[in-house]
Structure formats: C-alpha cells, structure tokens
Amino acid sequence: MAKPTSDDIKTLIEQFEQSDWKEVHVKTDGFELYLSENPKSSGPPSAVTPQLTTATSQTVESADTSPVVAEPALEAGKAILPEGMTAVTAPNLGTFYSAPKPGAPPYVEVGQNVSAETEVCLIEVMKLFTPVKAGVSGVIREICVSDGQMVEYEQLLVVIEPS
Structure with missing residues (x-):
C-alpha cells in the first residue's frame, strides 16, 4: 500500500468523528494510527506510542476474509443470530x-x-x-x-x- 496521504488520514478522522466508535486502531506496513474519544488514552492496549512512518513496501497482502461463525449471542451491542445461521x-x-x-x-x-x-x-x-x-x-x-x-x-x- 502506498503511504497514506494527508487527505486519506483526514477522511479517516472525519469518519471516526461522525461515527459512534469509541476508538479505532489502523495498522499496516509502515503506518499506524490510533484515535480515541478518551482524552486519557495514550494508545492501543499493550502498544508503544502510535506513530506515522514511511512505508517501506508497496505491496499489500489481502486480509483474511473468512467469516466468523457466531455463537448464539454475539458481544454486547451486536445482533443475535437464529440457530443454524x-x-x-x-x-x-x-x-x-x-x-x-x-x-x-x-x-x-x-x-x-x-x-x-x-x-x-x-x-x-x-x-x-x-x-x-x-x-x-x-x-x-x-x-x-x-x-x-x-x-x-x-x-x-x-x-x-x-x-
């Protein structure tokens, strides 16, 4: 992935501000961004201070897209699936x-x-x-x-x- 531009980062921040998310952590090769509504938050759990660095590689590995099979009740705030779905x-x-x-x-x-x-x-x-x-x-x-x-x-x- 090419190094994100300032417009890319600005768009991500705007989307975060318009969402009901409490925090977001984006990490790819050579790029890391952590946003949180909590002013006391210093970064993602067990993480060093978030940083923006220069990308060293232009290739992107596809993320694992296998589905997650839901249990009868998903985490709080998530939908409940009918049995067998x-x-x-x-x-x-x-x-x-x-x-x-x-x-x-x-x-x-x-x-x-x-x-x-x-x-x-x-x-x-x-x-x-x-x-x-x-x-x-x-x-x-x-x-x-x-x-x-x-x-x-x-x-x-x-x-x-x-x-």
Whole structure:
C-alpha cells in the first residue's frame, strides 16, 4: 500500500468523528494510527506510542476474509443470530459496498444461493478495498448493512443459512 496521504488520514478522522466508535486502531506496513474519544488514552492496549512512518513496501497482502461463525449471542451491542445461521462479519473497519462500482448490480441479494468463494461485498478504508467472501455455501437470508454505510471490525454484514 502506498503511504497514506494527508487527505486519506483526514477522511479517516472525519469518519471516526461522525461515527459512534469509541476508538479505532489502523495498522499496516509502515503506518499506524490510533484515535480515541478518551482524552486519557495514550494508545492501543499493550502498544508503544502510535506513530506515522514511511512505508517501506508497496505491496499489500489481502486480509483474511473468512467469516466468523457466531455463537448464539454475539458481544454486547451486536445482533443475535437464529440457530443454524452463519454470520459474515467485517474483516476490518471501513465503508461497506454491496457492488463493485456505483450503478452495478450488487454482489449478492437476499434469497441468492452462494458458494464459500462468492464475494458478498467490499470493505474500503483509505482507498484499500478488501473483498469479503461468504465462507460457506448456502442461501443469503439477510444483508444487515446498507451500501455506503460505515462498519466496524467484526460487525455483522450478512446472514447465511448453510446448505
């Protein structure tokens, strides 16, 4: 990933300020940013002071996009899945996109059969797009966020009934 520009960082800060997030920690090769509403916070837990450094590599490894199978009750403030359903969650914070580009058909729709390798959406942060795959074969039962919506790490995106 190229070194983030000041506009990229400014956009991320604006999105943080407009969200209900309490803190956010973004870390990639050669770049780390920690934002918190807590004025006494000095950084992420068990971390050295956050820093912005020059990127040493221009390559980006794709994040693991395997879904997290939800327990009957997810963490506080998260949705409860019906028994037997599988959750596809956000691999990182960012903006949820249901289609590859504006005006294009969505990757998936409710009622659609999908394979484990079917892309269900994209998550974008600072111009880095992460494809999210279904992870299981089955039928899309619910799409939990709308196109262009900000999502948090591990937020429920799609509910799949495994086949």
